Amino acid sequence: MKVFYTHAGCTLVALNPFQPIPDLYSLDVMKEYHYAHQPQEFKPHIFIVAEEAYRNVRGQLEPVNQSLVVSGESGAGKTWTSRCLMKYYATVASVSVVKSQDTVERIERRVLDSNPVMEAFGNACTLRNNNSSRFGKYIQLQLDRCQLLVGASVQTYLLEKTRVACQTANERNFHIFYQMMKGATDEQRKEWKMSHDQSFVWLPNSEKTIEGWCPFFMCIKQHILAGILQLGNVSFSSSADESQPCHLDAKSKGTGYCFLLCVPAEELQTCLRVRTLKAGKQSVLKPCSQAECSVRRDCLAKVIYAQLFEWLVTFINNSICADKSTWCNFIGVLDVYGFECFQTNNLEQLCINYANEKLQQHFVAHYLRAQQIVFPAALMSEEYVSEGLQWSFVKYQDNQSCLDLLEGSPISVFSLLNEESRLNRASDAKTFRVRLEKELCDNANISWDKFSKVPHFTVAHYAGKVGYQIEGMAEKNKDPVPPELISLLQKSNNQLLHQIFKDNETESQIKKGPGKTTVVSKFKNSLETLMKILHFTTPHYTRCIKPNPECKPLTFKKEEVDSLLPCLIICVLTPQRQH
């Protein structure tokens, strides 16, 4: 029926049309909502949410700062919606009416222009979405005393860095690699030691044209990225004599990647194949197996890319963030990865689903609070409480029990996983599974398929059950980076590489000892900071819905969408409190 928005309780539901809808987001429509006496009486639209938040800031009612939480599965339209919100504020809260044109160029444009740059480095074509964000982000739009947009800052969460060195079949690496190859001049190719016919292991499906995605070339020095691509073509073969390092395969004998990363070739090639073990003051050199060499190669690429991404975010923040003295309120836009359940799920999905569980808890708690219910005592005793509210409360308890399972103290999945990662030995999946079962068997949210051949555990999340594979989880959680590689990067003659590894967090982690700062502990900390921000702001929820898995325009597959609805039902079932 070409209706793309509706309200469900306090949530705006946004249906992805998968094709541009003329005039749905035009300047005139923005103005209509912005200048309306009562925008809530207009047709449901993302601009109502935007305007409501804006008016709240104007009204200065506590909490004045606002958070717009945009959720939904991959491809549902979260990034699109976040962009719409940013464009809305860049228009209605524009400084242009007040100050010179220069300022407009400097602020709104810069904020909006940061999107394609971040997307180039952080988005990729996946099976679910051609332009899938592989990181979460919270964008804080900073408003001055007159509610004009004067700056912004971005906080990012959990970049999927494994994608740099490993792309699932039919998926691609981050956009930036394709963009730079597409835009490279002959001269640049020469500089990067890349011939026209050279193919790259880490650049799959480059022939794929992506509709609606416009490749462009970024004018920054891409030596590091070219170095990463060249590194992906390095392979190893075992030496006949085990006491000797692996051989570098004929094709990888070239030292282009060492040149591009500006580190001594011999030293890097040794670091990739030989481990330095410290025993007191003495160092012992131990050749790595073929598989270990590949892990070290991938690790090098991942750590460089992750640091580069962080540097980019800091760089963007430095250019868009307003001086603290110039802004007093903010509207935050949260675009996080939705709930994930694949055939094989590991640490990444566990973290993502944990984040969703936290957000869901925040949502339900907010909703119950908005109903002026002081729970639990009042909720249970008052007779007039609707069935819907009681149901919400039960859901809230389920949600809490799942969070206890994941992050609770002293014993939870995370605490046990961290313990396992801190052991000075490789983790054994079967033993770890037994430990999990022994310690957590009291929690009804975890279960085990006794007949499964691979060690796993199943968590009953609010949005459904997800089975997590245990193999490799503790190692991923450690995210170890060989110290030799970091020391080498610190010596790089590439100014940027040298700078980003100079006082590198990875190094301080290494100094603290293995497993001290784990992926889970870092993610949990950053999520806690986010939850605190959300707690002190007025939240607005938008749930994006993917109407069909094939991303077909204007196609609504009822059976596919229905499975998503339980997460929404909570807001439909809880009517206004009736006295």
Ligand SMILES: Nc1ncnc2c1ncn2[C@@H]1O[C@H](COP(=O)(O)OP(=O)(O)OP(=O)(O)O)[C@@H](O)[C@H]1O
């Ligand atoms: N309102 C809309 N109008 C037109 N097209 C849209 C709209 N919302 C989304 N799309 C289309 O759907 C695609 C997927 O949307 P988007 O990238 O925002 O999803 P996402 O939820 O952020 O996914 P991911 O979690 O994978 O990053 C967009 O590239 C765009 O083509």
